[in-house]
Amino acid sequence: MSKLERSCFYILLSLSLSATACNGHGGNTKEEDAILKKPPFAALTDSLNGDAGDKAGIYFRRGDLLSRNDLHELAANDYKKAWELRPDEITGLRFASTLSIISRPQEAIRLLEDCRKKFPNNTGFSNMLGDLYLQVGQTKQALQLYNDMLHADSTDFEAWYEKGLLQEKTLDTTGALASLRKAYTLQxxxxxxxxxxxxxxxxxxxxxxxxxxxxxxxxxxxxxxxxxxxxxxxxxxxxxxxxxxxxxxxxxxxxWKFTDAYREKGIVLFHQGKYAEALEVFQMTIKVSNTYADGYFWIGRCYEATGHKEEATLFYQRALALDKDFTEARERIQRLK
Structure with a gap:
């Protein structure tokens, strides 16, 4: 994947998904038609309704315009039509990216698997497919994909890097180190x-x-x-x-706003038994960011370590309110009851 294509994908992938709620899959056709007949889409819509020769290109351009206006469901429809009329590489990439944005990853995966067969020399499809495999939890497929890419080109440093990240995620530390070392050696x-x-x-x-x-x-x-x-x-x-x-x-x-540095410094002091000093450091984390769940949790740890159970429980509860999956905070609340 070129730097431009990869940048486009990640920009698209990071866009707000709020448009999905407004333009649900299979939305009202009349409403969609009304949107497409208004500026800035009207001129392209008129061309499609007329005798325009390059309909694939017009659908693609309108899809891009819709995407830039956060109308991703409508954009997906246009990319699909462009792809059906002219299945080229850039349309495939843009269509797959948009399907991912509107929470249709399985459709995107099927499209990308097809694109890999059609355009075997374009690594962009493989890179995007690997990201989507991980998104839906298909780690075995992702690992096999990276192995296939590296079998085809052992100097593909991006594939080595992505493989290393996947191995790290699956707790294969030895494999992750080997893959990341290879990526760093190459690039x-x-x-x-x-x-x-x-x-x-x-x-x-x-x-x-x-x-x-x-x-x-x-x-x-x-x-x-x-x-x-x-x-x-x-x-x-x-x-x-x-x-x-x-x-x-x-x-x-x-x-001075780097909350993780405060947290780790505080943890060192905490394990040294310097609870008062640690508490001051952890209090800085929530001054820097009052939504930093770890900060509240570690303040709770300091209070618990010094016998202040009510205060500890209060801060554990605050941590849990900010992060519903904070298992250790929940366990400590139960233990202090």
């Missing part, structure tokens, strides 16, 4: 280096420090935060609390 960019370093940090491997220092060495503006944060994770993992806190403080100096 030594910061994104790959930091993903690799993060896994090394979690596994207490000192290569995390080397990779982070390598990235920091190229940071002439001294603005990067992630390498410092990862170094902090590594030092915390091996019990070097002082060095860990130094790294988290460096993160905070570069971005």
């Amino acid at each position: 030594p960019v910061n994104t790959y280096a930091l993903e690799l370093a993060y896994i090394y940090a979690l596994t207490r491997n000192a290569e995390a420090i080397d990779l982070c220092n390598e990235v920091l060495g190229k940071d002439s503006t001294h603005e990067l935060i992630d390498p410092l944060f990862i170094k902090g994770i590594y030092y915390a993992g091996i019990g070097e609390g002082k060095q860990a806190i130094a790294q988290f403080d460096s993160c905070i100096r570069r971005d």
Whole structure:
């Protein structure tokens, strides 16, 4: 997939899905027709109703215009017509992206599987298909897809990277490290280096420090935060609390709103038994973001550790209110009853 095509896909994928509720699948035809007869769509609609020669191209252009106006259901209809008239690569990509936006991933998957057969040299379809397999929980199919891509081209660094992320998600740490290392060797960019370093940090491997220092060495503006944060994770993992806190403080100096750095610093202090200091740090997290569930949870942990059960329960409840899936907060509430 070209950088332009991949950018288009992720921009489309990140658009608000609110249009879906307004333009449900199989919406009112009269209402749809009324929209298409109004500006800015009217001119293209008139062309389609007339003797226009390139109807596929007009459907495609109207689909793009509808998409830019968040009318994704209508856009999908136009992309479908364009695809049926002229099944080319860009139409396939745009049609599949739009199907994903309007929560029809299985249709998008079937389309992309067809596109892969029609256009085997276009890796864009494979990349998008892998993303959709993951979206619907088909991890085995995604892994097989990446293996097929790498069998066809072992230098495809994007496939190595995506495979590594999938292996990390499925807790195949050894496989993830191997795949991400291969991706970084082929394309030594910061994104790959930091993903690799993060896994090394979690596994207490000192290569995390080397990779982070390598990235920091190229940071002439001294603005990067992630390498410092990862170094902090590594030092915390091996019990070097002082060095860990130094790294988290460096993160905070570069971005005082970086809540995760406060949290990790506070956790180090908490495990050192410095509950009062930890509490002050955790309180900063909810000052920075009053919807940060982890901050409320760890304030609760500090209160629980110091015997203030009512206060602890209150903060656990606040954490759970912000994140309904916060299992540990729910368990601690039950335990304190």
